[in-house]
Amino acid sequence: MSRIRDILLNKRRSDAEQSISDRTKSVYMGDRTVLCRILGDNKFFVFSDDAGLAPHLIFDGYWEFWLTRYFAEMIQPGDTVIDIGANVGYYSVLAAELVSGTGRVVAIEPNPEVYALLARNMGVNGFASRSEARNFALSFAGGTGSLPFFVPKGEPKNGRFVVEGESIDFLSDHGAVFQVELGGLLANDFDRIDFIKIDVEGAEIAVLDHIRPLVERFHPKVVCEVNFARGYSYDDIQRSIGTKDDLQFLDFDAKVKPLTREMAHNERPADDWLVCF
Numbered sequence: 001m002s003r004i005r006d007i008l009l010n011k012r013r014s015d016a017e018q019s020i021s022d023r024t025k026s027v028y029m030g031d032r033t034v035l036c037r038i039l040g041d042n043k044f045f046v047f048s049d050d051a052g053l054a055p056h057l058i059f060d061g062y063w064e065f066w067l068t069r070y071f072a073e074m075i076q077p078g079d080t081v082i083d084i085g086a087n088v089g090y091y092s093v094l095a096a097e098l099v100s101g102t103g104r105v106v107a108i109e110p111n112p113e114v115y116a117l118l119a120r121n122m123g124v125n126g127f128a129s130r131s132e133a134r135n136f137a138l139s140f141a142g143g144t145g146s147l148p149f150f151v152p153k154g155e156p157k158n159g160r161f162v163v164e165g166e167s168i169d170f171l172s173d174h175g176a177v178f179q180v181e182l183g184g185l186l187a188n189d190f191d192r193i194d195f196i197k198i199d200v201e202g203a204e205i206a207v208l209d210h211i212r213p214l215v216e217r218f219h220p221k222v223v224c225e226v227n228f229a230r231g232y233s234y235d236d237i238q239r240s241i242g243t244k245d246d247l248q249f250l251d252f253d254a255k256v257k258p259l260t261r262e263m264a265h266n267e268r269p270a271d272d273w274l275v276c277f
Contacts, residue, residue: 004039004097008072013065020061033117034058039068042093043124045117051154053087063090066254067223067274071095071195073254074221078102079194082185082220084138084207085109087157089118091197096127104130110137110180111151111159136183137161139206146179160201184210187217198224205232208240215241222277223250229270234261241277250274 007016019040026036028048036058038044046054056063071091075081077100083092086107096105107122109115115135122131139147139161148162152175162168162177171177193214200207204226215222226237238244249259256276264273 002097002100003041004094005072007040008069013069016069017060017062017065021059024059024061026058037061038090039094039097042097043121044088044090044093045120045124046088047117047156049154050156053090053157057090066250066252067091068094069254070223070250071197072098075099075195080104080190080192081106082193082196082211083107084196084211085199085201086118086133087199088114089121089133092118092131092133093121093125093127095195095197096122096125096131099130101130105132106185107131107133108138108183108185109133109135110149111156112180114156114159134183136181137203138185138200138210139182139203143182143184143206146181148177149180151176158201161203163202185214187214190214190218193218193220196220196222198222200225202227202230204230205236205240208237212240212242224275225272226275227270227272228264234264237275241275243277248276250276 007019011019023040024037026034029035032048034046034048036044036046038057038061044057046057053063062068071094075095075098079099080103081095081099083095086092086109089107092105092107099105107118109118112135115133119133122128122133149159150162150171151159168177198207204224237247247259248256251257259273
C-alpha cells in the first residue's frame with residue numbers, strides 16, 4: 001500500500017491532515033511559480049498569484065480532503081483514470097500515485113498556461129510514463145474548433161467558457177479572455193476506464209453527454225461537480241447520466257449519500273455538489 005493511501009484510509013481525518021501538513025515545504029522558483037510539497041511526498045508547482053488553490057497546497061499540502069480520501073478509496077493500482085478539468089493537476093498527481101506504474105491517467109485541461117504547469121507536475125513526479133496531459137476542452141459530442149474562455153484574476157481553477165451575451169470588455173477587466181481548443185475522447189483509445197473526475201465550471205451537461213458512450217462501455221465510477229445555479233436542472237443531470245433514480249453526492253465526511261431534488265434546490269441552491277454515479 002502506498003504511503004498516501006495508507007494515510008488517507010487508515011488515519012482519522014484530523015491525523016491524516018496533520019501527517020500531510022507536517023511535511024509541507026515550499027520555495028519560490030521565479031516567474032510566478034512556487035514549488036511546494038503536497039500529499040506528504042509529491043513535488044508540485046503552483047502559480048504564486050493563484051489566490052484560490054495555491055495557499056491551501058503551500059500551507060496544508062492537500063485540497064478538499066473529502067474528495068482526496070474518496071480518490072484513495074475508489075482508485076486502485078492498474079486503474080485508468082480520466083481527470084476532466086484537471087487544472088494544475090492536484091487530482092491528476094494523486095491519481096497517478098494511486099494507479100501505480102501499471103495504471104494510466106489522462107488529464108484534460110483547456111487553459112494553455114495552466115496545462116503547461118499540469119504537464120510539469122506530472123513530469124517532476126516521474127509520472128510521464130503513466131500519464132497523458134491533453135490541452136483542449138471537452139464540449140458537446142463532435143465539437144471542433146475553439147470557444148472563448150474566461151479566467152478570473154487570481155482564480156485559474158475557476159476558468160470557464162464565456163456565456164453567450166456576456167460582455168467581453170467586462171470580463172477582460174476582471175481576468176483574461178482567450179480562445180481554447182475543443183477536443184474529444186474516443187472509446188477506442190482505451191482498454192479500460194475505471195474512474196472519471198469532472199470539474200468544468202458550467203460545461204457539465206456537455207461533458208456528461210460527451211462521455212456517455214465511454215460510461216456505457218466501461219462503467220467507470222464518476223464524480224462530477226455540479227451547481228444548479230449554472231443554468232441546468234436536477235432533471236438535466238439525471239438525463240445526462242441516464243437515470244431516473246435520485247442522484248447521489250459525496251458529502252464532506254467522504255461518504256456517498258442520496259441527493260434528492262428537494263435537497264439540491266433548497267439546501268444549497270447556489271453551491272457545488274459532487275454528484276457520484
